[in-house]
Amino acid sequence: MSTVVDERLRRLRTELDDHSRLAERLGLDLERPLRSLHDGYPENAVALVGKLTEKLLKELWRHHDIAGDPSSKALNDLVKGCRPHIRSGNVLNALDDIRRLRNRSTHDGYDISEEDGLLAVRRLVDVLVWFTSTGSAALLGGEPQMAPEVARRSEFLAGLYVTLGYRQVKRFVLSADTVYQLFCRESGIRLEYVELLVSQDADDLRTVLSSGDGELLKTRLPKLTRFVVLDVDEPGHGDDKSGESDGSGGSGARALRQLLGTDVRIVPYGGFVDTIVQIDAHLAPLASALAPVESRRAVPAAMLRTDPLTGESGVERTGDAAELLVRLAQGSANVLVTGRPGSGKSTLLRSLVLDPGLRRFRFYFDLGLKPKDEPFPEYAARLLAPAMGPERSRAYDLFLFLIRSGMALCVLDAVDEGVEEASPAGFLRLFSDLAAVLSAESAVVMSSRVAFLADSPQIRQLLDSGAGRSEQLVEQMYANGVDPARVPHFHVVRLTEPDTTPLETRLTSALELEPGTSLAGVLGTHIARTLEEAGRPELEDRLPEAFGRAFLEDRTVFSLLDLHRWLGPGAFRDGLLDLDACVLAPLLRAAGPEQVAFVHTAYQELLAARYLADPAHREAAVDIAGGAFLTEQVRAFLAEVSAGASAGTDDCVLPAGAYLVGPAERLLIRRVERPVRFDRYAVTVARYRRFLEALEPDGTSRWDHPDQPAEFSHRPWTERLRYPDYYESSRYDDHPATCVSWWSAYAFAAFEGKRLPTSLEWEAAARGGDGRLFPWGDEVDGTRINCADAWVGKPVVTYQAWYRDFAGDAGRRASVTPVGARPGNRSPFGVTDMVGNCWEWTSTSLSDPGEAVICGGSYDNPMRATQTSGKGLYRKRGSSNAVGFRCVQDLTDDGDHGDHGDDGRDDEAEVTRK
DSSP: OOOHHHHHHHHHHHHHHHTHHHHHTTTTTTTTHHHHTTTHHHHHHHHHHHHHHHHHHHHHHHHTOOOOOOOOOOOHHHHHHHHHHHOOHHHHHHHHHHHHHHHTTTSSTOOOHHHHHHHHHHHHHHHHHHHTTOOHHHHOOOOTTOOHHHHHHHHHHHHHHHHHHOEEEEEEEEEEEEEEEEEEEEETEEEEEEEEEEEEEEEHHHHHHTTTTTTTOOOTTTTEEEEEEEOOTTOOOOOOOOSOOOOSSSSHHHHHHHHHHHTTTEEEEGGGGGGGGOHHHHHHHHHHHHHHHOOOOOOOEEEEOOOTTTEEEEEEEEEEEHHHHHHHHHOOOOOOEEOOOSSSHHHHHHHHOOTTTOOOOOEEGGGGSTTTTTTTTHHHHHGGGGGGGGGGGHHHHHHHHHHHHTTTEEEOOOOGGSSSSSSSSHHHHHHHHHHHTTSSOOEEEEEEHHHHHEEEOOHHHHHHHHHHHHHHHHHHHHTTTTTGSSOOOOEEEEEOOOOOOOOHHHHHHHHHHHHHOOOOHHHHHHHHHHHHHHTOOGGGGGIIIIIIIITTTTTTEHHHHHHHHHGGGGGGGGOOGGGGGGGGGEEEEOSSTTTEEEEEEHHHHHHHHHHHHHHHHHHHHHTTOOOOOHHHHHHHHHHHHTTTOOOOOOSOOOOOEEEEESOGGGGGEEEEOOOOOEESHHHBBHHHHHHHHOOOOOOOOOTOOOTOOOOOOOOOGGOOOTTTTTHHHHHHHBBBOOSSHHHHHHHHHHTTTOOOOOOOHHHHHHHHGGGGGGGSSSSSSSOOOOSHHHHHHHHSSSSSHHHTTTTTHHHHHOOOTEEEEEETTTOTSSSSSOSSEEEOSSSSSOSOEEEEESSOOOTTTTTTGGSSTTTEEEEEEOOOOOEEOEEEOOOTTTTOOOOOOOOOOOOOOOHOOO
């Protein structure tokens, strides 16, 4: 063993000796891992550290009465179960490192080095330091002579200073109500000390100090900071801004002051953290931005709860969202507030965090202003540093400790705007980033728009309080590098305003608009009026090119120089490059030194929609590096501002061009390179029967795909058919051809001289140029679609509701219907019945060549899953009553886009010609 390693082992042995009390109580042999390392067996050292950590966590598990028996739990499960009850971020990281090393050491073929063994012991020391230094009763056991509340408070204060890099030097229990603690840390070549007396009884403290003639505090340590921390309700110790007692309250306080001297600060427990964190400085910008507080109407809300036994989601309603949030924030509850733009989420959260009666310490972060590539810990540390004074270098660790210990409220506004990538993977990474803030005691309130929650079943399942996670979701999380144990659950509070949002109501009144004016109309009018009043109405035409394009490039914060460059010097009055002098000032807010952002993201989203309304701009947006940043609100605005711009066509031709595609949480702009003509209807039984007549005796054809499996037949799988005579009886002639594999759909398309559409072509044809949710538009209309909701007779929202209401009797009755039965289910290009009824095969495969993408949803899916963005994967050999297909034909460049009769129900002339 090298001299360097031997020296490190000696240091670790010395540090482990400091935790002998804990080791003796739990029966831990802390020497064994060091002996294994010394003897050259680092893999044994890692395994032993894992066993010691298991013992620690089992004790912690029992102390907090965590559900389940810890005796049979593996290390991974113990870490997962105890995580919410550990306040220290450093301890959590140490446990993750130990778990990772332990897993590696048990994996065949992985060599454990001396460095791995040393790291494992080092991280075990980090865990022990926390519980020993804080005097935690969880592992050290309680001290019988200490009052429980005094023990809890002294443990919190010890944890506070350990978080700040101190170590505990001395700790004396002076009485049941009074504890003495001395902390020390290195600061360069100096040592800094903090001395605390914690008591909940001033008379007891005075008696204790008098018995020793005050000798306890007559130390001569350098850089000594002395505090006496008393119960916040103790008479004579007011909760003033300085944290000092004002001396009122009579002889008790005066006697303490005379006994202690002038170099000791008397601080109420509730205000002690004020000596480190200047919370008013942190909230000052928010307070000035919100004052005067706007009067607002009550916003009704619904809270999703999940029964822990059945897993079924239920809805609890309340009269006002503000009342519900206050009730939740007063306890230990993590809350996600959702609602569409302008629903009042930010106003609710800002009012919540500015309420001093709720909690003493409150932190607010607007993630809409967070740079997308900046991790949340760095963003939070940067914003908190000015309020932390000399402890700014440990700002995030201190914030984390306060939140996880339940001392503070954390408000995270607009989390959906803070994702690095607007995709399921991006949301998972962000939530994993935020998970470190959460504990069993924390109160974290987040806000987001409904779209990514309501339109993404995976994200909804992730966030619904207590919902079980599917294996598919867990696999996806692991594939994205996310530990499922670190992703939080929340109470989900949905703002349920039925008609207009508070933002719409306020602006409609201020602008004297007609009630019922849409959000796009209200915001557009506000922009126009602002520029008119500033005398620069001509600038409105330049805003989409400037701010709309910037939004697509994921830029929501701008410098004043950006505004000057984009809009010219006329955008500022009197030549002053200042926010107050900007003609757009009523629409902007300060976002940092010389930086601004819109007062509400919806303004910039409207400008992005106006930008995309120009087909040339959509083409340009396709080439934005990294892909254009799009939100569901941009898409909704685009659908509105594009309404009436094009009457649509009826020739079933999808023109070449750029189209919005993808689910709400990951909208994209993609280019269709060449025009194609779609079948108006899905391929029918009558059409497919003609193909069957052309097959070889063995069921194959000369139009087969070259990779088609051997001995594969295109004849329908009769045993799978819902109706055995489906392909024989004429009553099904106008029904979609189902129970058809991908190989058969490919061969049929070739038989007709066509092909299967790509998934991009299919979605573009269904959504049109404005990216609509349904082929007919954005409005929900159950009469136009064959889906589970139609068979049940009411909306099907959750899986439990689908299983309860549809999977039984309704599921037995439900089936596909004739392809022309719903003429209202029509895309802007005249293609009919693209969502619901049956899924449709496409030519697109992803990672597995044995699978292909299917689109549109079917009769047994809820309406929320049968949208134009609805996609799934199905094995190419698959045969289902819910999967059909339609074909497309490539068009030549001669402009021949006329209607060739691709009706889809009776193409006999077309087929004969082929």
